[in-house]
Amino acid sequence: MSRFNVKKVAVLGAGVMGAQIAAHLVNVKVPVILFDLPAKEGSKSGIAERAIANLKKLKPSPIGVADDVDLIQPANYEEHMKLLKGCDLVIEAIAERMDWKLDLYHKVAPFIAKHALVASNTSGLSITKLSEALPDVIKPRFCGIHFFNPPRYMQLVELINTPTTQPEVLDQLETFVTAVLGKGVVRAHDTPNFIANRIGIAGMLSTMKQAENFGLNFDVVDDLTGKKLGRASSGTFRTADVVGLDTMAHVIKTMQENLNEQSDPFFANFGTPKVLQKLLDLGFLGNKTKQGFYKRVGRETMQFELDSEDYIPAGGKADEVYGRMLKKPAAERLKLLRNAEGKEGQFLWAILRDSFHYAAVHLEHIADCARDLDQAMRWGYGMQQGPFELWQDAGWLDVAKMVQEDIDAGKALCKAPLPQWVFEGPVADSGGVHTANGSWSASQAQFVPRRVLPVYERQLFPEKLLGETNLPDWQTAGTTIAETKALRTWTLDGNVLIASIKNKMHAISPEVMEGLMEAVDVAESDFDGMVIWSGDSPFSVGADLEATMPAFVIGGADAIESIEQELQNLMLRLRYAQVPVVSAIHGLALGGGCEMAVYSARRVAHMESYIGLVEVGVGLVPGAGGLTYIARRAAENAASSTGKDLLPFLTEGFTAAAMAKVGTSALESRKLGYLLDSDIVVAHKDEVLFVAINEAKSMAASGWRAPLKRSFPVAGRSGQATIKGSLVNMRDGGFISEFDQYIAGMIANVVCGGDVDAGTLVDEAYLMKLERKAFCHLIAHPKTHERILGMLNTGKPVRN
Numbered sequence: 069m070s071r072f073n074v075k076k077v078a079v080l081g082a083g084v085m086g087a088q089i090a091a092h093l094v095n096v097k098v099p100v101i102l103f104d105l106p107a108k109e110g111s112k113s114g115i116a117e118r119a120i121a122n123l124k125k126l127k128p129s130p131i132g133v134a135d136d137v138d139l140i141q142p143a144n145y146e147e148h149m150k151l152l153k154g155c156d157l158v159i160e161a162i163a164e165r166m167d168w169k170l171d172l173y174h175k176v177a178p179f180i181a182k183h184a185l186v187a188s189n190t191s192g193l194s195i196t197k198l199s200e201a202l203p204d205v206i207k208p209r210f211c212g213i214h215f216f217n218p219p220r221y222m223q224l225v226e227l228i229n230t231p232t233t234q235p236e237v238l239d240q241l242e243t244f245v246t247a248v249l250g251k252g253v254v255r256a257h258d259t260p261n262f263i264a265n266r267i268g269i270a271g272m273l274s275t276m277k278q279a280e281n282f283g284l285n286f287d288v289v290d291d292l293t294g295k296k297l298g299r300a301s302s303g304t305f306r307t308a309d310v311v312g313l314d315t316m317a318h319v320i321k322t323m324q325e326n327l328n329e330q331s332d333p334f335f336a337n338f339g340t341p342k343v344l345q346k347l348l349d350l351g352f353l354g355n356k357t358k359q360g361f362y363k364r365v366g367r368e369t370m371q372f373e374l375d376s377e378d379y380i381p382a383g384g385k386a387d388e389v390y391g392r393m394l395k396k397p398a399a400e401r402l403k404l405l406r407n408a409e410g411k412e413g414q415f416l417w418a419i420l421r422d423s424f425h426y427a428a429v430h431l432e433h434i435a436d437c438a439r440d441l442d443q444a445m446r447w448g449y450g451m452q453q454g455p456f457e458l459w460q461d462a463g464w465l466d467v468a469k470m471v472q473e474d475i476d477a478g479k480a481l482c483k484a485p486l487p488q489w490v491f492e493g494p495v496a497d498s499g500g501v502h503t504a505n506g507s508w509s510a511s512q513a514q515f516v517p518r519r520v521l522p523v524y525e526r527q528l529f530p531e532k533l534l535g536e537t538n539l540p541d542w543q544t545a546g547t548t549i550a551e552t553k554a555l556r557t558w559t560l561d562g563n564v565l566i567a568s569i570k571n572k573m574h575a576i577s578p579e580v581m582e583g584l585m586e587a588v589d590v591a592e593s594d595f596d597g598m599v600i601w602s603g604d605s606p607f608s609v610g611a612d613l614e615a616t617m618p619a620f621v622i623g624g625a626d627a628i629e630s631i632e633q634e635l636q637n638l639m640l641r642l643r644y645a646q647v648p649v650v651s652a653i654h655g656l657a658l659g660g661g662c663e664m665a666v667y668s669a670r671r672v673a674h675m676e677s678y679i680g681l682v683e684v685g686v687g688l689v690p691g692a693g694g695l696t697y698i699a700r701r702a703a704e705n706a707a708s709s710t711g712k713d714l715l716p717f718l719t720e721g722f723t724a725a726a727m728a729k730v731g732t733s734a735l736e737s738r739k740l741g742y743l744l745d746s747d748i749v750v751a752h753k754d755e756v757l758f759v760a761i762n763e764a765k766s767m768a769a770s771g772w773r774a775p776l777k778r779s780f781p782v783a784g785r786s787g788q789a790t791i792k793g794s795l796v797n798m799r800d801g802g803f804i805s806e807f808d809q810y811i812a813g814m815i816a817n818v819v820c821g822g823d824v825d826a827g828t829l830v831d832e833a834y835l836m837k838l839e840r841k842a843f844c845h846l847i848a849h850p851k852t853h854e855r856i857l858g859m860l861n862t863g864k865p866v867r868n
């Protein structure tokens with residue numbers, strides 16, 4: 069198969085999804101043209117231009133760096149159709165109207181390049197029917213591609229073929245979507261709403277129906293069906309508000325119009341819920357209209373009440389006993405819920421039973437195998453376990469018997485029995501649908517392995533499902549070199565040493581410091597390079613406060629200074645190691661985690677990495693070399709400029725530390741200076757280790773050497789005076805507290821080099837001493853104690 073190069077993409081339709089798909093293409097450096105209808109007034113591309121401008125206002129942001137939206141090229145169907153000839157991939161993303169889509173296909177077909185792939189982003193319309201509007205020459209290159217909203221953040225993309233789609237087209241598109249866009253691909257059959265929305269919307273309808281049956285309010289349902297149940301924290305009704313009630317209604321309508329009692333025995337349950345219909349009639353569409361199932365009134369959250377057609381206070385919680393039940397092992401948990409006397413427990417069993425029932429009945433028709441269904445629900449609906457995984461975890465045959473008993477007793481949503489393969493044959497013998505030999509395909513009546521494509525060789529430790537014991541586990545893989553409770557050092561190939569922190573949130577404790585120091589020694593002696601990486605996020609939230617505070621209580625500031633100096637020594641050891649040290653980042657890299665990254669020789673970061681120095685939030689200053697890094701980078705950047713004034717190069721780094729700014733993407737983290745232009749941003753989280761190992765090897769093979777230690781100029785007293793003057797204005801304007809000003813003043817003192825003249829040459833050891841002094845002074849401050857205790861108790865920063 070020849071390589072499929074995507075040099076440029078056209079997105080047809082500048083609506084909510086189309087514009088955000090275009091934005092994500094820009095995030096991963098793919099040139100994109102955004103088309104829409106010609107505007108009736110002003111610029112003919114005005115519709116696309118306004119959609120691009122609106123991207124900057126969306127929350128969460130669909131773009132890694134706000135200004136990059138300007139890289140999207142606006143276009144219209146009247147003036148710019150010839151631009152399609154230069155596009156390798158055309159994604160149609162207009163409104164979910166079959167007639168509109170077919171009409172557009174007739175118009176654009178003559179302008180599509182002979183090699184280009186064409187895909188429709190639809191949440192459930194028939195891909196085969198859409199393909200009928202295309203010329204025969206394009207049909208083999210056409211398929212469905214279903215992004216989930218918001219496309220930057222949601223991992224799932226469903227690919228749907230037609231009878232005429234060439235197999236290599238799906239392979240090419242899956243490779244692009246996986247490696248370039250960073251998504252998890254599931255191939256779905258061309259059935260209404262495909263996999264995730266078919267299962268997910270049926271589940272939401274079941275939840276709404278059972279909530280009504282058991283008389284539960286929205287807030288209690290969301291408390292039960294969110295994190296406690298291992299699902300998205302927004303629960304059911306908040307999720308509907310986020311998605312948009314009109315969007316949800318459209319997906320329900322697709323099921324109503326394209327299914328019947330013969331094709332789906334659950335069809336009688338697909339009526340639009342009364343409360344949803346009332347909200348639609350009132351024009352309350354969820355977050356987009358600022359009211360739906362919920363709305364905010366000042367600081368209070370209100371929930372809609374159908375009887376009064378008005379909003380009443382929300383905030384109700386479920387009985388704590390069910391929270392405790394949901395923490396039990398799966399088998400015990402499901403039995404407790406099934407036998408629960410309270411309505412909340414009965415509700416939970418009912419919706420879980422309904423999900424098992426629906427998934428089993430429809431697996432044969434909507435998905436190639438159970439793996440695709442479970443991955444779709446993980447990636448598209450934020451479930452920690454898909455329905456089959458949970459079922460298997462709880463004891464396959466035991467759960468199957470409980471579900472079938474409820475069906476026979478008339479308690480289930482329909483009378484359709486569980487398929488025979490549930491009780492007899494390979495699945496029953498194996499104790500579930502996921503095994504080392506593959507996942508169960510009901511249509512093929514056998515276990516099928518994962519697809520083998522070259523792109524998946526880059527995922528050394530792919531996300532695996534329960535029962536996939538054939539896939540490697542990063543916690544035990546490779547050859548272990550050394551291991552403690554806090555850190556494991558190991559290797560996959562004998563060339564690169566991997567250091568994986570095991571502490572909660574990968575906090576840097578004294579044991580981690582000691583282990584990393586030893587790891588560098590071993591790497592220098594026996595390996596070509598070293599990678600700091602863990603298979604789960606975050607990268608590291610920084611120093612272990614819980615481990616540090618007892619030392620302060622016993623030994624005071626002297627004990628803290630000793631710990632801080634050890635942490636600083638670790639950072640310098642990483643920077644000046646005689647083999648390249650690469651930090652492989654996924655998720656949060658905060659405080660000491662950020663410092664560990666910036667002191668590494670190179671950084672490989674997942675797109676969704678959030679990097680920053682956040683010590684101000686706990687009343688401290690960065691104390692492990694973060695401020696020294698800011699001062700050194702300012703001097704290095706100034707040296708390559710014609711200007712002599714250091715302050716302009718220092719301002720952004722100082723502001724980021726003083727305001728505890730965290731990059732909201734790897735791209736923004738680069739703008740803040742925590743990633744360099746030479747660092748690598750990877751779109752798929754499961755490729756980060758592969759890239760990091762190869763980067764370490766490449767650096768070693770190219771003769772990489774650690775930098776020489778050298779002095780550099782600082783901004784001195786005059787720089788401090790300028791910064792502190794601006795802090796006074798911020799305090800007087802109410803933007804920062806007096807204590808914030810005090811901490812920021814100490815940060816200014818360090819990054820400017822203390823009480824010295826502007827341009828004075830200093831070294832890292834000098835600045836790190838200033839850091840330690842400031843850190844130890846603040847850790848004894850009562851207001852710092854308030855912030856630390858607040859963070860430990862609530863997980864949220866205290867502003868005092």
